[in-house]
Amino acid sequence: MAERSRIHLEVEGLVQGVGFRPTVHRLTTQLALSGFIRNTPQGAELELEGQPDQVAQFVPLLQQQAPVLARIRRVSTVSIPPTGETGFHILPSVGQHAPDTQVSPDVGICPDCLREMRDPKDRRYRHPFLNCTNCGPRFTIIQSVPYDRERTAMGAFPMCEDCQGEYTDITDRRYHAQPTCCLNCGPTLTYLDGTGTAVEGDPIRLAQAHLREGDIVAVKGLGGFHLACLPEYASLLRTRKEREGKPLALMCADLDAARTLCYISRSEEEALTSWRRPIVLLKKHDPAPDVLSHTPELGLMLPYTPLHYLLMEGFSALVMTSANPSDCPVFIGNREAVEGLQGIADGFLLHNRDIVTRCDDSLVRIFRGEEYPLRRSRGYVPQPVEVPVPVQGLLGCGAEQKAGFALGKGKDALLSQHIGDLKNMETLEHYETQLHHFRTLFGVEVEGLACDLHPDYLSTQVAQQLAREWSVPLLPVQHHHAHMLSCMADNRLEGPCIGLVWDGTGLGTDGTIWGAECLAGDALSFTRLGSIFPISLPGGDACARDAGRIAHSLRYAAGLETNPQDMLTLQLRAGLNCPPASSMGRLFDGVYALLGGSSPVHYEGESAIRLEHMAQAGVTQALPVEMETVDGVCRLQTPALTVALLEGLQQGQSPHLLAAQFMNAMVELAVRQCQFARAQTGLDRVVLSGGVFQNMYLLPRILDALAAQGFEAYHHSRVSTNDEGIALGQLMAAAARRKEG
Ligand SMILES: [Zn+2]
Ligand SMILES: [Zn+2]
Known part of the structure; x- marks a missing residue:
């Protein structure tokens, strides 16, 4: 008998239910190897025997040809004596299924x-x-x-x-x-007319014919219903759905069709065609605002189910937006969709396979060749986000507006899909259902909870209730601290860091609203070292929708509000319902309104996005940045900034120039606050998190400016920079607290 060798392999990772064993079988046939494979709780175990040179080829070939869904973390190999075994066998699994x-x-x-x-x-x-x-x-x-x-x-x-x-x-x-x-x-398809009556004929052809006539057709997809129509009828869809402002995504027949609308780089192409099939935010050929998007960018995706491919035949692009009444979760059931979309959809393309779990389309952009997630959902969830410390049995309950949770299993954070705004009752129900679904699906017994510091967040209230029910500890985590920890975990960083966290609003440890924070610390604790001087928000939450109120407040604080009888001025002077907020998001809102941005704010973060696109290119000057350190917190003098901005306008400078100068000032602010933090702490690692970093004018400039000053600056790449990512940070805080005992 010719010389033979035999190896024992342990493969760790996601290798079950992904076509791993057929791949192994094919390779063993190709290399004329005998032996066996069996699933283990960690992955799979193999023994292989054959000609030594053939045996040696196995692992490299396996790694090259692993199935698309397999996630091989580690392969360990040892040589063992040959047994003369013939044939290749698939043995029953060992132990309990993991x-x-x-x-x-x-x-x-x-x-x-x-x-x-x-x-x-x-x-x-x-x-x-x-x-x-x-x-x-x-x-x-x-x-x-x-x-x-x-x-x-x-x-x-x-x-x-x-x-x-x-x-x-x-x-x-x-x-x-x-x-x-x-x-x-x-499963099979049916087509119903607008009244919900079944129509005879090929359902796909019927749907296509109605779309061509300009109808809006509800299409049951993978994780929910879409509303589809030709792009030229998008305004009809907006009117019927009462969806002002928010951009609408398109599904394109293929890459060529996508290229007729947008510029697509190599990495953007990879994201579009990846098996995850997210919506990718791309630069339009024609940057002018249109009915689909008010910015120079547009979200495109490619078909991801066979049904989509069949439906798209004969169309270059269709609007595909999730079918939900405003703020409610997307429809998943046939009956609820037909009832709920009366007056919105002219027809329904349905199938009879149930959607068990609701999961919206994901949204990413490509930043410096890598995915920068804006909504991590279908195609990504429930793939775990690996973190550097054990998080088993912990649950981060997230924020409120972009709700989501993170469940810990081993060193994996299992992040929920996109949930939505919990203030909507159906969304809250969806959130609680998913919480329990994840626990049973992944077999995790919850031993500890973390939530936001804000007692009014509905996620906090759910967490409090669960903590009582399960008799487990609950750790409230400050909003911006959680953001910072989320970005650290995203980058697998442990130990102390500087966190630059800019977002809309979150409750601070002093009971006021924060949102322009420069923090330093680790998963256990932090110090607040930088912020901006608080802006009074006349009417509180009303400011989130009406940026004009914030502009008024900025002018008032700068002593530039001239009409003393104005209602808002009176309110500001009396300090009636004018909570102070040191929020970067609100500052962006106010500056946008001061620069003449007239449109109402439809969604959180819209002003930051509009300012990004308003900014003139090639501007290097910045508005003056004046800072003052009070009680150890280095703060931007917002009134001085307002004065400079309004002077610029008075001198006839264009809003486009001033928008750029304002954001350049924010870059300078970021650097100076991090320098201040470094001087206090000796730290030079900076993580950037918070919804404001969806602004693509700021993000690269701040990263570069920090690098130029010798900082190591990190941004998100696996989880979203907005509040969706908060649950991960809460999870990390809970893990640190548990370790501390
Ligand atoms: Zn069959
Ligand atoms: Zn296939």
Whole structure:
């Protein structure tokens, strides 16, 4: 017998339910290896035997050809004596299934399935629900674990004989593909008219015909309903949906169609075509505001289900926006959608596979070649965010407006999908349902909770109730501290850092509203070292929608408000319902209004985005930055800034120039506050977090300016910089507190 060798391998990571064993089987056949594979709680265990040179090729080939969904963390190999074993065997799993290896995000249709769908000779020709081991619905159809068909929405569709044959054949690319189906055994489509009455005919052709006529069609998708229409009818959609201001995303037939609308770089192309299929924010060819987007940017995505590909035939692009009444969660049930979209949708393209878990489209932009998440949801969730410390059994309950939670398992943070604004009752219900779904899905017993410091946040109230119910400790975490910790975890940083956190509003430890914070500290504690002088917000929350009030307040504080009988002036002078806020978001709102930005603010952060696009290019001067240190906090003199801004306007300088000069001043502010913090603490690592860093004028300039001063500056890349990322920071605070005992 020729010389043989045998190795024992342990593979750690996500390798179950992702087509790993078929890949191994294919490679062992190719390399003429014998042996076995079995699943273990950590991943998989293998023994392989054959010609030494063939055995040696296995691991490199495995790493090259691993299935798209596999996440191999570690492969350890040891040589063992050959046994002369023949054949390759798949052995039963060892020990209990580790549920966290079982839940994958939803995966956009793969090229193989797309080819079959378009092949008239294939038995799945034009099948709207085909999928395989490498693609298809996952998170949105899984009811419970272990992951198999009975515990998914596909349990209602027993496999036909042909599908069953493929499912059990290890050489088939549908081996153990739980949701696999064909035209004989899979879900089916129906088309209903606007009144909810079924219409005879091919549902896809009917939907296409109505779209071509300018109708708005509700389309049941993967994680919820979309409202679809031709781009030229977008204003009708806006009117019916009462969705002012917020940009609308388009689904493009393919990359070429996307390129006719926007510039697309190599990394943007990668994001668009990745199996996650997020909406990618791209630069429009024509930067002018249009009905889809008031900025020079537009969100585009490519089709991600076979149904989308069939629907898009004959269209270059369709508006695809989530179908939800304002602030409510997106519809997932057929009946609720048909009832709830009366008067909005002219027709309904439905199917009979249930959406178990609601999951909106994700939204990313590409920043310096990397994804910069703005909404981390479908295609990303529930893939864990690995963090540097154990977080097992901890739960961060998040903020309120962009709610979301983070559940700890081992060193993984399991972040929820996009939830929405909890002040809406249905959204709050969705939040609580998902909290419990995640706990059971991932088998995590909660031992400790963290929430925002704000007692009125509904997420805080849920956390308090759960802490009582489960008799576990609850740690309130200051809003901006949580932001800072989120960005540290995102970058796998431990130990003390400077955190520059700029956002709308969050409750500070002194009971006032914060939002322009330069903090220093670690996961246990922090010191506030920088901020801005507070701005009075006449009417409190009313200011979030009416930036004119903040402009008035800025003028008043600078002594430039001349009409003493004005209602707002009287209110400011009396200090009636004028909470002070040291908030960068509110400062941006006020400056935007001072510069003549007239449109009302439709959503948090809109002014920051509008100022970004208002700014003239190539401006290097900055408005003067005056600072004063009071009680150890180095603060921007906002009145001095207002005076300089209004003087500029009086001298006839353009708002575009002044917008740039204002933001340049904020860059200088960032650097000087970090220098102040470094002088106090000796730290030179800075993390940037908070919704204001969605502003792409500020972010690169602050990063570069800090680097030029010898700082190591970090930004988000795995979780969102806005309040969606807060839950992760809370989780890290809870982990540090637990370790401290
Ligand atoms: Zn596929
Ligand atoms: Zn079938």
